[in-house]
Amino acid sequence: MTAANHPPEPEARPRAGAVVVGASAGAVEALSAVLPGLPAGYPLPVLVVVHVPPDKPSAMADLFRMKCAVAVREADDKEPVAPGTVYFAPPDYHLLLGRNGELSLSSEEPVLFSRPSIDVLFESAADALGPGVVGVVLTGANADGAAGLRAVRAAGGTAVVQDPATAQAAAMPRAALAACPDARVLTLDQIAAFLRGLGDRHD
Amino acid sequence: MTPKPESTDDIELRLLLEAIAGQYHYDFRGYSMASLTRRLTQARDHFGCRSYSRLQDLVLHDPTAFPKLFSFLTVQVSELFRDPAYFRALREQVVPHLRTYPSLKVWVAGCSAGEELYSLAILFREEGLEDRTLFYGTDINPEALKKAEAGVYELDRIPLFTENHQKSGGKSSLSDYYTAAYGAAVFDKTLRKRAVFSDHSLVSDAVFAEVHLVSCRNVLIYFDRELQDRAVGLFKDSLVRKGFLGLGAKESLRFSAHAGAFTEFAPHERIYQLRGAR
Incomplete structure (x- = not known):
């Protein structure tokens, strides 16, 4: 799909509704450069899929709770999303955002060998929020997130990809860029600043 | 939003x-x-x-x-002793309560191809409760119910089942309960001699028995909150006073209309107990 197929990203964008983030190999380092930059009282929910092993409890939420000014939780089924909160997908479940603003989990088949799947989260958020969704694809060694980011753009949302040259694993950002050539290509510091900026505009 | x-x-x-x-x-x-x-x-x-x-x-x-x-x-994904910590909690914390009843009924709601029911049948046999227990396995999917009746699983799933069983505190060897033949593991028919599999919908059907334990895991996640409330309402009305409800690892009653009817018995394993006074 070329950039021309996407609806234009308007200058005065509608209020963002949620940020969705996907990361795989190198996720902890990358997220450590992004999530702790979100200020307390950040006005958006942030939903994160990290590829983690299915058979043990994930340390992600505990790890980032200590580093972050915003609240950090592992998502529970049918939990209403709250602003200023980071939700991690639990191991072995897909995480989806519903139009009613509630999180849904699913044990459906892995997608691209992944459960949780970045594509599943992004596609659901694109469907739920349309132009109000901001999708961010970070480092990773597979192609998960590419189809999801395309869905985000097709719905009029904002696509952000970590600059592959700065990613610990470049395959995932590269695949996302191939699927979504007009995405903003940013370094981790720039992504942190961009997400903070969404909060400013929201006030 | x-x-x-x-x-x-x-x-x-x-x-x-x-x-x-x-x-x-x-x-x-x-x-x-x-x-x-x-x-x-x-x-x-x-x-x-x-x-x-x-x-x-x-x-x-x-x-x-x-x-x-x-x-x-319909989503049909399960395994024997899925989330071993759940079965360990049943074994160590719930079974001592269940022992006090002369006869027991267990309802596996949304039993899919029977993995959960066979897990419970094995656990109850290990704990010496099998002979006093009747197991109900219900699902809306007739194909899944047929598979559950048959109790035949692909052999390549057995290593995971075996590992789960051990982690759940299993007191026997899983291989005691199945025969391997032609790429399949056929589970011991005696495990289902006290089991009834039947078509029942949490969406439209009513309470059908008084039970001591409901295990309904990774079923409610496919429902919206209103339908979850209907299903949990059925569980509440089915359970004896102080009966137990086990949910999936990421399911909770936190957002349920019936939250107040239950106490968190083993919060981390998502096992709830119906309050005494109704």
């Missing part, structure tokens, strides 16, 4: 679910739309339909299409 206005796809989806409910009496309208939409999109693509309306036409007029569509609509 402002919801989007209804699109053409949305209208067609709504009508498709209405058509299925009208013609086949399976009502998916209270399912969690985020994941149901995904499965319906897969079904639409599988049948080569350009739109949900075309899929609706196919499903209403081609009687062979519905069973195939049905397999997309």
Whole structure:
């Protein structure tokens, strides 16, 4: 799909509704450069899929709770999303955002060998929020997130990809860029600043 | 978050679910739309339909299409002793309470191909409770119920089942309970001699027995909150006073209309106990 197929990203964008983030190999380092930059009282929910092993409890939420000014939780089924909160997908479940603003989990088949799947989260958020969704694809060694980011753009949302040259694993950002050539290509510091900026505009 | 206005796809989806409910009496309208939409999109693509309306036409007029569509609509993913910590908590914390009853009934709601029920039957046998227990396994999927009756699983799933069983505090060897033949593991028929598998819908059917334990795991995640409330209401009305309800690892009663009727018995394993006074 070329950039021309996407609806234009308007200058005065509608209020963002949620940020969705996907990361795989190198996720902890990358997220450590992004999530702790979100200020307390950040006005958006942030939903994160990290590829983690299915058979043990994930340390992600505990790890980032200590580093972050915003609240950090592992998502529970049918939990209403709250602003200023980071939700991690639990191991072995897909995480989806519903139009009613509630999180849904699913044990459906892995997608691209992944459960949780970045594509599943992004596609659901694109469907739920349309132009109000901001999708961010970070480092990773597979192609998960590419189809999801395309869905985000097709719905009029904002696509952000970590600059592959700065990613610990470049395959995932590269695949996302191939699927979504007009995405903003940013370094981790720039992504942190961009997400903070969404909060400013929201006030 | 402002919801989007209804699109053409949305209208067609709504009508498709209405058509299925009208013609086949399976009502998916209270399912969690985020994941149901995904499965319906897969079904639409599988049948080569350009739109949900075309899929609706196919499903209403081609009687062979519905069973195939049905397999997309229901999620059948389970394993023996899935989440071993749950079974360990049942064994160590719930079984001592269950021992105090002269006879027991256990309801596995949404039993899929029977993995959970066989797990409980093995656990109850290990704990010496099997002979006083009747197990009900219910599901809306007739194919899954047939598989559950048969108790035959692919042999390549057995290493995971065995590991789960050990982690759950298993007191025997899982290999005591099945015979391997032709790439399949056939579970011991005596495990289901006290089991009844039957068609029952949490969407539309009523309470059918008084039970001491309900195990319903990774079923409620496919329902929206209203339907979850209906299902949990059935569990509440089925359970004896101080009876137990086990949910999936990421399911909770936190957002349920019935939260107040239960106490968190083993919070981390999502085991709840019905309060004494009703």
